[in-house]
Amino acid sequence: MLLEDVLKELRKAGIRLTPQRQEVLQALFDGLQGECQPQSAEEILQVVRKRYPGVSPDTVYRTLGTFKKLGLVREVNFRDGCRRFELVLQGGHHHHLVCLRCGRSRELPFCPADCLVRVQEYCPDFEIEDHAFTVFGYCPKCREESRDVFRETVEV
Amino acid sequence: MLLEDVLKELRKAGIRLTPQRQEVLQALFDGLQGECQPQSAEEILQVVRKRYPGVSPDTVYRTLGTFKKLGLVREVNFRDGCRRFELVLQGGHHHHLVCLRCGRSRELPFCPADCLVRVQEYCPDFEIEDHAFTVFGYCPKCREESRDVFRETVEV
DNA sequence: TCCTAGATAGGAATTATTCCTAGTTCCGTT
DNA sequence: AACGGAACTAGGAATAATTCCTATCTAGGA
Structure with missing residues (x-):
């Protein structure tokens, strides 16, 4: 499943797709490629800010929470006391x-x-x-x- | 394995057994009984303070860190963003x-x-x-x- | 009993996360 | 294409979680 498909599904589900949310999705998506690195909220924030420097942490946390409720994002934990998030693709x-x-x-x-x-x-x-x-x-x-x-x- | 045996082993390993540490151990031990409830640092702090009201959060965190390094304590996570700790008994x-x-x-x-x-x-x-x-x-x-x-x- | 490496309290600092509010914007409807 | 409003955002403040700092204390070996 590609990022674009995820976006379509979200729109279908009545979720507003702001640029900020798209960037969060993109960051999560990139984290999934290659080595599979679930990311912390801070890491995601840094990625998003590359394109939208003004984005607030609150937005990232809110977006992650929204996606989590939708079952699109999962929180994982590697025992280092750091919350990490990763995208859950279909059958993923x-x-x-x-x-x-x-x-x-x-x-x-x-x-x-x-x-x-x-x-x-x-x-x-x-x-x-x-x-x-x-x-x-x-x-x-x-x-x-x-x-x-x-x-x-x-x-x- | 009883709490007392754990204490003996710790002493053998050259770990200083202060009253605070013993209370942290006791709290972790109690959390293991019955329903198996790994506890947050805050919960442990509250238990320890029942007997030693002056104990600082720092002491609890430091003690948990020490025990974790020794393999006596494990950190678990239930996806609610809350770190929890539990005792690891032999074969436990x-x-x-x-x-x-x-x-x-x-x-x-x-x-x-x-x-x-x-x-x-x-x-x-x-x-x-x-x-x-x-x-x-x-x-x-x-x-x-x-x-x-x-x-x-x-x-x- | 004495000694001292290692532990503690308490407060300050740092980090992570959420709340609040005024202003902004996506998107269905017209 | 413009409109309207519910949903979203920035930014700063508030809160919660965790660690740092340092003067003081103490467990346990000698």
Whole structure:
């Protein structure tokens, strides 16, 4: 799904498409490309301000809230106490592999579906709406770097 | 594992056990009993202040940070923008079922272990350290209540 | 008991997020 | 194409969350 399609859907849903909102969408969309980097409100604000310098934080937060209610945006958290947001495209449900050192994340193409089934059996009266699966650890690059540091330490 | 054992281990690890830290531990420990409610820093502060009214927020945050580094405390997030902390007891690894309405959580006795294996295969050079699996939805109680609201609306 | 590295209180500073209000604008209707 | 109004925005102020600073205190080893 392209950004333009998202815009069309929003308009269909009766959501006013201001330039600010379009920029927020664009920022979220760009964050999804390549390495899949959910962004903080601050990061999104900086991107939006490149084109519209006067945009206020409030606008970004409000827009993110609006999109979140529409199910277009999801909030994720990588245990560093920083809220991040990412676009949810059709069928774009996915999970994250997060490096505890550099904070970068990568999309995981797996879903603990069988686990969900077991959860539903365990709590039949609970209405499951969504789920998150996040794997934490150290990416190859950061492992390499910490190895270097170790070597230096030893060799001195 | 009892709280006392945790204290012993901490002492062994060379961690100074001040009364404040013990109270933070106690609060975290109590949060684990019963319904499994990870607590916010503010909630923990309130509990600690019942016995030591002068304790500062800084102390709670510092203590949580220390415990987190030791692997004794884990930060969890239920997508409401609120950081929560919970004790990690030996073998106490578990996941959460979270109600999006009342915010209450319940411990899940399932672990997406096979998914982890697949992740490791998918990224052999990534060093997996930990993982989180959280299921969001609506608990029976909240579903009942929203049904009531619906009825009222209809019957008027 | 003494000593001191490490911990604390309390207030100030910083950061993140939301509120408020007057003015602006998207977009359906004409 | 212009109009009208509900919805949106900027900007500053308010609030909440978190961390910093420093003088003082203390847990626990010697």
